[in-house]
Amino acid sequence: MSNPLPNRAEVIIIGGGIIGCSIAYHLAKLGITDVILLERRQLTCGTTWHAAGLVGQLRASQNMTRLAQYSTQLFSSLAEETGQETGYRHTGSITLALNDERLQELSRQATMARAFGVSCDVITASDAERLWPGLNTEGVLGGVFLPGDGQTNPIDTTLALAKGAKMQGATIREQTEVAEVVITQGRATGVRLTTGETIEADTVVLASGMWTHHLARKAGAIVPLHAAEHFYLVTEPLSGFDEIRPTLRIPDEQAYFKQDAGKLLLGAFEKHAKPWGMAGIPDDFCFDALPADFDHFEPVLSQAIERFPALAEAGIQLFFNGPESFTPDNRYLLGETPEVSALFVAAGFNSIGIQSAGGAGKVLADWIALKRPPMDLWDVDIRRMHSFQNTPAFLKDRTTESLGLLYDLHWPTRQFATGRNQIKSPLHELLMQHGAVMGEVAGWERPNWYAQPDEDVDTHTYGKPPWFDACTRESQAIQRTVALFDQSSYPIFEIDGPQSLSFMQWICGQNLDIAVNQLVYTQLLNDRGGIEADITVLRTTPTCFHITGGCATFRRDWYYLVNGAQNFDCTVKHREDLMTLGLMGPASTRLLTHLTQDPQLTALPYYRSIATQAVDIPIRVNRLSYVGERGYELVVNRDALVRLTERILAEKKTFGVVLAGFYAMNACRMEKGYRHWGDDLSDDVNPFQAGLGFCVDRTKTEGIATETLKNLAADHSERLVNLAIDANDAPLMIHDEPIYCGDELVGLTTSAAWGYRVHRSLAIAAVQNSKGVTQQWLKAQTFEVEVAGSRWPCQLQFHAFYDPNGKQLRG
Structure with a gap:
């Protein structure tokens, strides 16, 4: 008989799959042993038990790859540590390309893998046939082979993690179902069981797989995920199939092949998936399979038989359909929920839960212990999710698409087809009439570019995109006349109250004791000096600030x-009534003066603001620019946005007004070397590393990171710089392209775009040099950037490639 449950614990983990057991294991390793893991039925009984057990190392970013690499290392050593076999084995993996774009993608991935320390070989069709005897390589253009990838037994690996956690002092209890998380004044303080018992806790972790959404919703937290049906079959033993083979992926046919004890497992990530559990998950769900749907799987099977003809004669031992959790953007959900403090989430692993379990469990345990993310985890941070994504209708719709994204081509500008039109600007219909090609960010439909009649708006490519000519037109208008941007998606936060200045001085790097109507570019910082947000601040009154x-x-x-x-006498408000237009270009001042008849605008200094009127429309005019030309941001009431836009567009012939989208804006910011949070900046990058030391007021005595910043200022070993490839046929970069000085890897790109004004392929890059990244060092070295396996000479510098002295901007 089990011992009675304690009435409190330091940490309670809800869910006994591989993720929950990994978190318990890693907490115990940190010395946090007052941990209780509660499993409603039996360990692994949700989705872990039926996972294919593939363990790959390469992910979409460096930090995600580090976590996957850690999983491989952990699974390799876990049996020796715990005495519980895991079934882990190194098999390698192959991914094949059946078209030029996929081959380009795999070539880029191979370059990235080697930069991340992952062994990866580019292979031919004949190499693939040698590694996978019996494979039909017709139509195969090439591929990649990752020898360090592997496979594991999901159940045994979970049991090993559970045993390791218990060996360190953690408690694991099965047949113990949680009814709800107990919330006290916005904080998770324990759980209530279905028996009515309550267990108090300092921290609660939802690692409950497809049950997580429901438990989080009851607690008042936003955790968008939805189950989908996931299919595979297992054959009878095949002749000559006893030797270990690499996992084989053919994403263009939505299929993966796994050798399993002389049998073949064939699985699929079909493009149109079947959501499951819309009416809820059955209370008695435990090691359950879903009804077979052979018609749904048959197209993948037919292609697989052509690809591996031996499959045609194989008997099918098992045709399996089981649920797995998928998220709106196909990336998992990790971290402390912003709505409920001390409530952590690790769920929605999109069929990569086994390979993610080691790394995700480790960093979440570190997050709990440190009370902050241990590294840049924005890719998977729960705070990236939004309330509109948490509705049943949205989740059902998006899940039909998200399952297949794992094997779809990963275009850098790919847009979702499902769950669209959640948030529209008041200008939406007007801009659509002018040819806007919309993209979605955080639910907002925003114009990426403006197409002329008959221009291609659907094609994606790693080469010259179909919007190249449109962005050229828009960039020329920005440079020569005036461009109008719909920036209504930019949130404006109002900080108001007697201690608003004290708060702003504490949380920002810059000095915010500025004049009313003055603007400041600055960053919100954390206590480590990391950048939490990249913002612009306007002081509107002595006690009020607006943050964009x-x-x-x-x-x-x-x-x-x-x-x-919370510790200051001030309030924070989202000003949903205010929206912004960007008016950028050398003719912007003349146009704005014409609209307002306000002569003060001609003399308005850079980073100053003025309240004025366009006849009957009150406007707050902020002189600043994110595109490197003279320009203004116009802040107006939401109900006046359309009227003001129509008046500006009516002056098209007189002033050369052109509507411009966010692709052109991004290109212009790249030419100016302006940083972007989430790509170039993160909470793990400080202003000095970012090249934003000018945004730190070193005379301030009371700030969230005052003393830390003084120490960071002396470290010049890593810095963001601007990069350009000079060749006319230069490829377009994306991110994480490696930069070499001779044979030494010295950095990676963080974001990239084509510069339409400078006619060059551009990037921002993080480079390292133990003796200091200085302008002199950059000038003295010869650098190359590798793109898709080819190295290109490149120029690295601190200053911008366009208008480095800011004459166009400030003139």
Whole structure:
């Protein structure tokens, strides 16, 4: 008989799959042993038990790859540590390309893998046939082979993690179902069991797989995920199939092949998936399979038989259909929920839960212990999610698409087809009439570019995109006349109250004791000096500040400000009534003066603001620019946005007004070397590393990171720089392209775009040099950037490639 449950614990983990057991294991390893893991039925009984057990190392970013690499290392040593076999074995993996774009993608991945320390070989069709005897390589253009990838037994690996956790002092209890998380004044303080018992806790972790959404919703937290049906079959033993083979992936046919004890497991990530559990998950769900749907799987099977003809004669031992959890953006959910403090989440692993379990469990345990993320985890941070994504209708719709994304081509500008039109600007219909090609960010439909009639708007490529000519037109208008941007998706936060200045001085790097109507570019910082947000601040009154933030980080920024302001006598408000237009280009001043008849505008200094009127429309005019030309941001009431836009567009012939989208804006910011949070900046990058030391007021005595910043200022070993490839046929970069000085890897790109004004392929890059990244060092070295296996000479510098002295901007 089990011992009675204690009435409290330091940490309670809900869910006994591989993720929950990994978190318990890693907490115990940190010395946090007052941990109780509660499993409603039996360990692994949700989705872990039926996982294919593939363990790959390469992910979409360096930190995600580090976590996957750690999983491989952990699974390799776990049996020796615990005495519980895991079934882990090194098999390697192959991914094949059946078209030129996939081959380009795999070539880029191979370059990235080697930069991340992952062994990866580019292979031919004949190499693939040698590694996978019996494979039909017709149509195969090439591929990649990762020898360090592997496979594991999901159940045995979970039991090994559970045993390791118990060996260190953690408690694991099965047949113990949690009814709800107990919330006290916005904080998770324990759990209530279905028996009515309550267990108190300092921290609660939801690692409950497809049950997590429901438990989080009851607790008042946003955790968008939904189950989908996931199919595979296992054959009878095949002749000559006894030797270990690499995992074989053919994403263009949505299929993966796994050798399993002389049998073949064939699985699929079909493009149109079947959501499951819309009416809820059955209470008695435990090691359950879902009804077979052979018609759904048959197209993948037919292609697989052509690809591996031996499959045609094989008997099918098992045709399996089981649920797995998928998220709106196909990346898992990790971290402390912003709505409920001390409530952590690790769920929605999109069929990569086994390979992610080691790394995700480790960093979440570190997050709990440190009370902050241990590294840049924005890719998977729960704070990137939004409330509109948490509705049943949205999740059902998006899940039909998200399952297949794992094997779809990963275009850098790919847009979702499902769950669209959640948030529309008041200008939406007007801009659509002018040819806007919309993209979605945080639910907002925003114009990426403006197409002329008959221009291609659907094609994706790693080469010259179909919007190249449109962005050229828009960039020329920015440079020569005037461009109009719909920036209504930018949130404006109002900080107001007697201690608003004290709060702003504490949380920002710059000195915010500025004049009313003055603007400041600055960053919200954490106590390590890391950048939590990249913002512009306007002081509107002696006790009121307006912060303009980023659309994608709205929820994250909101909670960071609200939580930070708790110790100050001030309020934080989202000004949903205010919206912004960008008016950028050399003719912007003349146009704005014409609209307002306000002569003060001609003399308005850079980073100053003025309240004026366009006849009957009150406007706050902020002189600043994110595109490197003279320009203004016009802040107006939401109900006046359309009228003001129509008046500006009516002056098209007189002033050369052109509508411009976010692709052109991004290209211009790259030419100026302006940083972007989430790509170039993160909470793990400080202003000095970012090249933003000018945004730190070193005379301030009371700030969240005052003393830390003094120490960081002396470290010049790592810095963001601007990069350009000079060749006319230069490839377009994306991110994480490696930069070499001779044979030494010295950095990676962080974001990239084509510069339409400078006619060059550009990037921002993080480079390292133990003796200091200085302008002199950059000039003295010869650098190359590797793109898709080819190295290109490149120029690295601190200053911008366009208008480095800011004459166009400030003139």
